[in-house]
Amino acid sequence: MYDIDATHDPKRKSWVESANAAGHDFPIQNLPFGRFRRAGSADAWRIGVAIGDQVLDLRAAGVASTDDMNVLMAAPPSQRSALRATISNGLAEGSAQQAAWSKALVPQAQCEFTVPCRVGDYTDFYTGIHHATTIGKLFRPDQPLMPNYKWVPIGYHGRASSIIVSGQDFKRPKGQTKAPDAAEPSFGPSKRLDYELELGFYVGQANELGEPVGIDDAEAHLFGVGLFNDWSARDLQAWEYQPLGPFLAKNFASTVSPWIVTMEALAPFRAPFTRPEGDPQPLPYLDGAANREQGQLDITLEVYLQTAKMRAAGQAPHRLTHGRVAEAAYWTAAQLLAHHTVNGCNLQPGDLLGSGTLSGPTLDAAGSLMELTLGGKQAIELPNGEKRTFLEDGDTLALRGWCQRDGAVRIGFGEASATVLA
CATH class of the missing domain: 3.90.850.10 (Fumarylacetoacetase-like, C-terminal domain)
Structure with a gap:
């Protein structure tokens, strides 16, 4: 089973203001993964994390070295939990990453999405x-x-x-x-x-x-x-x-x-x-x-x-x-x-x-x-x-x-x- 930790803290807020709206699907306590690219482009699919009405491009933010979601999914729970903590800390209010990571955000309204990973079976x-x-x-x-x-x-x-x-x-x-x-x-x-x-x-x-x-x-x-x-x-x-x-x-x-x-x-x-x-x-x-x-x-x-x-x-x-x-x-x-x-x-x-x-x-x-x-x-x-x-x-x-x-x-x-x- 997975433990409750600081990433679940109900007092934690994000510098991405839309994530702090009551009832939003994607507050900082969620951080779900998906694959996206800018709508209308022929770019390769990127790994993103939903935060409020934005998508954080993990490669652009420097927290992932791959665009292959299946590689990320294959990691043991300890590594995945560490990645979650890094993303949560970087998106939290007062984070030193705000200036850099704000450039790695893409509005969800400007994105197109695909099946979130490669489903083999x-x-x-x-x-x-x-x-x-x-x-x-x-x-x-x-x-x-x-x-x-x-x-x-x-x-x-x-x-x-x-x-x-x-x-x-x-x-x-x-x-x-x-x-x-x-x-x-x-x-x-x-x-x-x-x-x-x-x-x-x-x-x-x-x-x-x-x-x-x-x-x-x-x-x-x-x-x-x-x-x-x-x-x-x-x-x-x-x-x-x-x-x-x-x-x-x-x-x-x-x-x-x-x-x-x-x-x-x-x-x-x-x-x-x-x-x-x-x-x-x-x-x-x-x-x-x-x-x-x-x-x-x-x-x-x-x-x-x-x-x-x-x-x-x-x-x-x-x-x-x-x-x-x-x-x-x-x-x-x-x-x-x-x-x-x-x-x-x-x-x-x-x-x-x-x-x-x-x-x-x-x-x-x-x-x-x-x-x-x-x-x-x-x-x-x-x-x-x-x-x-x-x-x-x-x-x-x-x-x-x-x-x-x-x-x-x-x-x-x-x-x-x-x-x-x-």
């Missing part, structure tokens, strides 16, 4: 028990959860090449579908396009092939967390997923936020990992004292929808979802990494582990339209009178998240958004 898990139960009831009323769900973290290997950054739009996917009363399948655009509210856990240090990572060491191999929308074509998936699971229904696009909030930044926002009374306890390789005491992340998540008509009329996006990770996730990030490597699988810096859809126990905390509309049977009515069961062309969907707790400064994750194109 991506695995999607299924940790949201309320989501799994609700979806299971739609297909298996008598057995919503399969017998293995409470014993083993369920996951599948996804497609890394189609992971895109927030703001990058995508085309509606096509594929085969089959209506229940049809004699044969048909081909065409998905009519049941959905979002999935997830977190992405980014791997830092690698492990060697054949060398599992124990539960007590798992977080040392995690670099940080970002918002993740694993778009889903529900009608394609219903036809193709048996017996091997998702394929074209999931590999057309997955959206990440530009920023990785580090595990160090999340130290004040941990929660105990507990199981409901009567549920099986994790097997020993998935169980540890530190994981039980503070393995969960206390993150609030929201989803907003803005249709093309709303956008044209200047209407603000409408909130669909408001929930908390600690109420949604049945497995912790450390358990996912420990399970992923227990058979000797070697993870690499930048690998992405998707949490799976994080739905809370109430309908307003559901992390997908499939749940909110009860499988498309109950349309959502938007403030302008439009209705939705699934996403339509021109719809913009945005994920947002933050951590807030007494005695700590609120930190945020930015936004993960994209618009569905015809």
Whole structure:
């Protein structure tokens, strides 16, 4: 686990004035990492740290000798913590670095961003028990959860090449579908396009092939967390997923936020990992004292929808979802990494582990339209009178998240958004 130190001090302020605004996603206590360049340029991508409404260019500030984010992520936690302290001290009020570092700042409004690191492999898990139960009831009323769900973290290997950054739009996917009363399948655009509210856990240090990572060491191999929308074509998936699971229904696009909030930044926002009374306890390789005491992340998540008509009329996006990770996730990030490597699988810096859809126990905390509309049977009515069961062309969907707790400064994750194109 990561310790609370001077970089988390709620009294610490930055000479970057926008970082001191109440409720800002990027105060000096956050310092998330991403890759950026000036908008419209053909420059190489640089490593930046968000501070207020600015980006600190780490190479220009003289605190990083590389522009390769994966190299930085591969460093051991002690080196990463030292880098965080250097950046925090340099951005703090009264810092001797202010004059020099002010020249290394670029307004975020003048930047374009890319996927925050090179994602070599991506695995999607299924940790949201309320989501799994609700979806299971739609297909298996008598057995919503399969017998293995409470014993083993369920996951599948996804497609890394189609992971895109927030703001990058995508085309509606096509594929085969089959209506229940049809004699044969048909081909065409998905009519049941959905979002999935997830977190992405980014791997830092690698492990060697054949060398599992124990539960007590798992977080040392995690670099940080970002918002993740694993778009889903529900009608394609219903036809193709048996017996091997998702394929074209999931590999057309997955959206990440530009920023990785580090595990160090999340130290004040941990929660105990507990199981409901009567549920099986994790097997020993998935169980540890530190994981039980503070393995969960206390993150609030929201989803907003803005249709093309709303956008044209200047209407603000409408909130669909408001929930908390600690109420949604049945497995912790450390358990996912420990399970992923227990058979000797070697993870690499930048690998992405998707949490799976994080739905809370109430309908307003559901992390997908499939749940909110009860499988498309109950349309959502938007403030302008439009209705939705699934996403339509021109719809913009945005994920947002933050951590807030007494005695700590609120930190945020930015936004993960994209618009569905015809």
